[in-house]
Amino acid sequence: MRRGFFSSEFGEGIISGLYTLLVLSLTLFLGVEILSYGVSGWKIYTAGEELMELMKAENGLDEEMEARFFGLAQRLNLSDLELTVEGTPKYVQRGEPLELRIQGSYTLTCLRPLGRQWAVPLRIKLVGLAHTYIRSLG
Numbered sequence: 001m002r003r004g005f006f007s008s009e010f011g012e013g014i015i016s017g018l019y020t021l022l023v024l025s026l027t028l029f030l031g032v033e034i035l036s037y038g039v040s041g042w043k044i045y046t047a048g049e050e051l052m053e054l055m056k057a058e059n060g061l062d063e064e065m066e067a068r069f070f071g072l073a074q075r076l077n078l079s080d081l082e083l084t085v086e087g088t089p090k091y092v093q094r095g096e097p098l099e100l101r102i103q104g105s106y107t108l109t110c111l112r113p114l115g116r117q118w119a120v121p122l123r124i125k126l127v128g129l130a131h132t133y134i135r136s137l138g
Contacts, residue, residue, distance in 0.1 A: 029110035037106050037120060043076045044083070045124050048102050051085070052126045055098050059130040060090030081106060081122060094133040100126040 051069045055061050066085050073083055081104035088098045102124040107117060 026110070026114075030108075033108050033110040037108075037122075040078060040081060040106055041122055041124070043078055044073070044081070044102055044104065044122065045126075047072045047076060047078075048100060048124050048126050051087075052098070052100050052128050055087060055100060056128050056131045058090065059092050059094070059132050059134065060098065061085075061087030061100065062090050078104075091134055092130050094130050096130050098128045098130055100124075100128075102126075 047069060050072065051061075051065060054065050054068070058065070069085055070079075070083070073079060073081075083102060083104040085100070085102055087100040092098065104122045105119040106122050107119050109117065111117065
């Protein structure tokens with residue numbers, strides 16, 4: 001008598017089929033989470049590029065720009081990522097480097113049925129040069 005993976009004693013095929021379905025569904029859920037992580041990272045990068053363009057025009061980062069960034073992040077449904085923004089403060093001279101760092105954490109919820117929940121760090125770093133020449137009064 002020949003025994004295979006799906007054809008064996010009564011009931012064993014059903015159980016092995018259920019385990020296969022469990023593994024496939026967890027793999028699918030993990031794939032969706034990875035895709036969602038990538039989309040969130042792309043959205044943060046795009047919002048960070050917008051902020052970097054403002055920083056280039058105004059020679060640095062201030063509280064008003066940070067508030068605009070967080071408003072954009074909220075409109076992009078990124079408020080649950082607990083984002084923090086650090087950048088070169090205003091006023092640097094034209095041609096000097098500007099740096100912007102955005103950090104957050106993305107929570108993987110696909111393993112919640114197994115009693116696990118992981119937070120994956122999300123880090124974006126952008127670099128640019130200041131555009132405006134600031135004339136000194138002295």
